[in-house]
Amino acid sequence: MEAEEFEISILGPVSTASPSENNQSTVNHMGAVAKKPRSRGHCCLKYVRVLFLLLFLAGLCSAGGYFIWFWKKRHPVVEGEVNNYEEVDYYDVVPSGSDPTVPSDDCPWNAERLPSDLLPYGYKITLKLNLRRKQFFGSVDIRMRCMEATEYVVLHARQINSSGAKVELSDLTTSENIEILEPTEYNEKQEVFVIQLLQKLTPGRIYKVSILGYGGRVRPEAPGMYKRTFRNGVKRRTSSQLLVSSLKPMGARYVFPCMDDPAMKATFDVTIEHPKGQTALSNMPSKTKTVLTDGWVREEFYRTPKMSTHLLGFALFDGLTSLEAVISRGRVVRVWAPFDPEENPSVEVALNTTIDAIHNIEQLVPVEYQLTKTDVIPVPGLSVPSSDYCGLLMIRETALFCDGQESSMSQQLKCELAISKAVAHNWFGNSVTVEWWDDLWLTEALSTMLAYESVAYQRPDVNICDLQWDEMIQPAMAADIFSRVDLSSYGHAAAIGEDPAVGGKGIGLLRMLDTIISDKEFLKAIENVLARFSHDNMNRSQFWDAVSEATGFRIDVAAFMEPWVTQLGYPYVSIGRYQERDESRNQYFVQLPFYYSGFVSFMRHLQTITWEIPVTWKSEGQTDTRLLTMTEDKYIIPDETSPEEWVLGNSDSRGFYRVNYDNKNWALLADYLQYNHTLLEPSVRAVLIDDAFNNVRGSILLIPTAMEMTRYLDKEENYVPWRAALDALHYVKTVVHGSCPSSSQCPYHCRLQEYIARKAARVLKRHTFYETSPEKRLLVAVTFKAACQNGNRNVTKRAKIMFDRWKRKRVRIPPDIRESVIHVGISAGDENVWWHVWKQSNASAISAQDRQIFLCGLAASQQEWVLWRYLRYIFEEKGITVQEASLIFKCVTQTKVGRETAWKFVQGNWEKLTSKYADVPSLLKAIIQSTLTGLSTDQHFQQLEHFSSSVQEKYLRDLLDDAVHATRLNQRYIDRNMPYLQDWLKVPCATRVDTRETNP
Incomplete structure (x- = not known):
């Protein structure tokens, strides 16, 4: 009897089992389904099928073997050395030997912070860097102390390719190798991978984990390792390039597997291998240089002090030269530049500014500058003005090189502040480090305050309080209105220094703290903190305790400050007076959350929030500042002022809150500015103007009241009130102009421009373009710009x-x-x-x-086709860098024709924009924010709603949703205030003089 053939599924092997007598299908022991026999005529076909299946399986095996051979050839791993330098694709870390798996919910690494079973005390890092490549390779040894028995080693890592790396774990106490269990696990949400062990580690012992031959990606922007090019003409004839790290916060995990927790401090031994002719820098001075057989250089650096991972810094560049100086105790300061320092005085200015900042801050605090070397390098397009990585200062190129003869006073002050802040991080940020990212705002604020004090020390002719309010506080209050998170939650944002709602609000809160404690007590608290937490970690509770201790525990600083840090937004205080039936007069203070009416629905819950507000106030007849600490939502006190005297809240301009008054009090303050404005401090005048116009946007006031506060501006001789007024009036002009069908049909926009231009030109008439006083130079700059922009x-x-x-x-x-x-x-x-x-x-x-x-x-061209062509240059080889693209959009949108052109351009080129800048989300965010400012028509509203529904990226869709709300807010602003603005602008028309009368 000839054998019968069976058709089988590919799930099991070929079976020769006979079918049952009833010819029903059976299941063999491997799970293959056997069917009833077919006729002999199908035999050839079945043999062909089996043969084809075998050939197919053989082909798969061959392909798999070839792929493994090819991969190993491209990614060889040599113990103790980094991989050969080849181009590969990079993705989030996948530990070698397995596909990623999803950890269970009860795993210890699913928590927000790493487990404390193992604590690092030393890293040995080797990086292989090349300016010409898009990847880098590295190896890292981490020495750890075991605090509690554990069978896991949990490390942070992101966009690191470890599939070809060799992972080892050894007990340094017994020199025993610990066997690693595979597969390891990867948690994408927490950005960690976990090395699982066959045995638990013993508490008290020291272990070393080695990850040899991993790969990393050179990113187009921070965080991590990213690349910049110093431009030199449209064809980039220079070879000056820069590879630089940005590890604060949570950026170290992009460069090497680590315990990226600010409280887990360790020392770092850094080795950088790079091609000959390129210069490498790190936190510490170079120790040895060895030329390798392939022409590369291996450069070892001295061991760092104990510090957090985010304070480590790397830089590799070519084409830069340095100018250096040796200061006290042999400390070396070097400034690097992409041009000859001997031929450009701006390098020497930067060097002297750095040295001055070191000396100035040493005079302010009791701790000396500890670093033996300080390298200052320019970074094109750095998102924040400066960053410091313990001996490696990275300054935005435009904020580093200033020439006292060719740079404006505004630019000189920005340069001095950027350098001083980077230096100040040596004390707050490097020496005193926060325990967790939630408090990163605190060291940022403290270092910025030191920077301002350093500039004040160097420039006694500049009012530092005014400068601080103008540069930090006012932008922070404007930005915080639109914030979705409280101050402590900002620490997880990679661009913490870029957001004014973070740095500025932190400074604003510390300034406000000064209203309830003395300057001497605050300085004593700073000294105590530096002495107690030098080279250690600190949380904000410990800082509050230090300040309370400095006051002799007279004030519970934590109870006062915590609501400001952990709650959204800020309040406004309404001050007014009324008369009782018995003719006694009272004064009331009422606090309410401040927000722009109707902007975002999630702000409505602020109605239930109260703050402890230190309200400073005074009256016209009693000029001594008084303090009322509001812990409740309403206070009533006897009124000791005359009904014809004004009352002024936030009288020292240090409060991080706004103030509103009744209409009569606003009128009294406006008249006082008109005739006696110099009796109020410049920052107080600026706060009055800023509060008035923002109260209009919050539907608390009508616009004529705010406009009255600007009548005196032609007498104003300080730039800070002028800046406040022009910022406020810019919004008014923008929404008014945006609501007009065309410029010819917008007479009230023109009248508003004439009003501003006339005020500015009258100020210019009293000055020259070559003032020597810093504040006069700033005044001339701001009023000249106002007169030009408004058509004088x-x-x-x-x-x-x-x-x-x-x-x-x-x-x-x-x-x-x-x-x-x-x-x-x-x-x-x-x-x-x-x-x-x-x-x-x-x-x-x-x-x-x-x-x-x-x-x-x-971007100032008034021709739409020219602006369209200019915007299109960002897609073409026209020498415009990625960072300059956001600048161009920001400048184009300063005019109505520019805003309309940019909005059309974004809608028509959205796919190209998102494709070109997919790896640069911050740029897309900047473009959206610039383009969508000031839209105020129904057509804009409908376009935004339609456009938002088609955008996939959540962070961009959130921005568009905010723009939809902002557009509706702008419409409400116009509907509510336009009739009153038109009526108010008619009043000064009768006395308006021709703008040609001025002669600056």
Whole structure:
């Protein structure tokens, strides 16, 4: 009897078992399904099928073997050495030997922080870096103390390729190798991978985990390791490039597997291998250099002090040279530049500013600057003005190099503040480190305050309180309105220093703390903190305790400060007076949460929140400042003032809250500014103006009351109130202009411009373009810009003359007004003028600051097709960097034609934008925020709603949803205030003089 053939499933092997007598299907012992026999005519077909299946399986095995051979060839691993340098694809870390698995919910590493079973005390890191590659390779040894028995080693890692790495664990106490259980587990949400062991580690022993031959990705932006190019002309004739790390916060895990927790401090032994001719820097001085057989250089650096992972820093570059100086105790300070330091005085200015900052802060605090070397490197397009990594200061290129002769006063102050803040991080940030990211804002605020004090020490002719309010507090209050999280939650954001709602609010709260304690007590608290937590960790509770101790426990600082840190937003205090039936008069103080009415629904819960507010106030007849600490939502006190006297809240301008008054009190304050404004501090005048216009946006006031606060501006001789007024009026102009069908149908926008221009021109008439006082130079800059932007004929005529002389004969434009002159020249010029400035912006010898001025000036064109072509340059090889793209959008959207063009461009090129900048989410965010500011029509609202529904990325969709709410808010603002604004603008028209009368 011939054998019968059976058709089988591919789930099991071929079976020769006979079918049952009833010819029903049976199941063999391997799970294959055997079916009833087919006829002999199917035999050939069945043999072909089996043969084909065998050939297919053989092919798969061959392909798999070839893939494994090819992968190992491209990724060889040599113990103790890093991988050969090859291009590979990178993804989130997957431990070698397994596919990623999902840990169970009860795993210890699912918590927000790493388990404390193992604590690191030393890292040995080797990185193989090359400026010409998009990847880097590394090896790391981590020495750890076992605190509690555990069978897991949990490390942070993100976008690290460990599939070809060798992972080892050894007991340094017994020199025994610990066997590792595979597969290891990976938790994408917590950004950790877990090394599982066959046995538990013993408490008290010291262990070493080695990860040899992992790969990492050079990212297009922070965090992690990212690359920048120093431009030198449109064709980039220079080879100056920079590979730099950004590890604060939570960025170290992009560069090497580690315990990326600020409380887990350790020492670091760093070795960098790089091609010959490239320069490597790290936190510590170079120890040894060895030339390898392949021409590369292995450079070892001295061991760092004990510090957190996010304070480690790396830099690799070529084409940069340095200027150095040796200060007291042999400490070396070096400033690196992409040009010859001997030929450019800005490098020497930066070097001297760094040395001055070190000396100034040493005079302010009792702890000396401990670092033996300090390298200062410029970083093109750095998102924050400065970052410090314990001996390696990274400063934004435009904030590092300032020339006392060619830089504006505003730019000089920004440079000094950026350098001083980087230096101040040596005390708060490096020496005193926070225990967890939630408190990172505190060391940022403390180091920034030290930086401002350093600048004040160096420039006694600058009012540091005014400067701080203008640069930090006012932007923070404006940004905090739109915040979705409280201050302590910002610590998890990689760009903490970039967001004004973080750095500025922290400083604002510490300034407000000064209203209930003395400067002497606060300084004593700072000294105690530096002495107690030097080279250690601190949380904000410990800082509050230190401040309370400095006051002799007179004040419970934690109870006062915690609501401000852990709650959303901030309050406003309404101050008013009323008369009882018995003719006694009382004064009331009521606190309420401040927010822009109707902006975001999640702010409604603020109605239930109260703060402890230290309200400083005074009256016209009693000028001594009094303090009322509000712990309840309402206070009533006897009124000791005359009904015809004003009452002023936040009278020291240090409160992080807004103030509102009844209409009569606002009128009294407006009249007082008109006739006696110099009797109030400049920052107090600025706060009054800022509060008034923001109260209008919060539907607390109507706009005529706020406009009355600006009537005195033609007498104002300080730039801070002018800045506050112009920022507030810019919003009014933007929404008014945006609601107009065209410029010709927007007469009240023109009247508003005339009003502002006339006030600014009258101030300019009393000054020259070559003032020497810093505050006068700042005043001239801000009023000249206001007069030009708002169309004062005489001032714009002078600007055109200066632009023409510069264009034809290269006549120098005064630095403080250079930006405004370029803006006027482009706005009034034709296409030939535009091309001339474009060529100048790409000149090889142009400074980074002038390049920025020219790029922003090119956005002033009033021709839509020119702006469209300019925006399109970001997709073309026109020498525009990724960082400059966001600058161009920001500058284009400063005019109505620019806003409309940018909005159309974003809608029409969304796929190209998201494709080109997929790896740079911060740029897309900046573009969205710039483009969608000031939209205020129903058409805009409908376009935004439709566009938002088509966007997939959640963080961008959130921005668009906010823009939808902001557009509706702008519409409500117009509907509520436009009739009153029109009526108010008619009043000064009768007495308005021709703008041609002015002659600056």
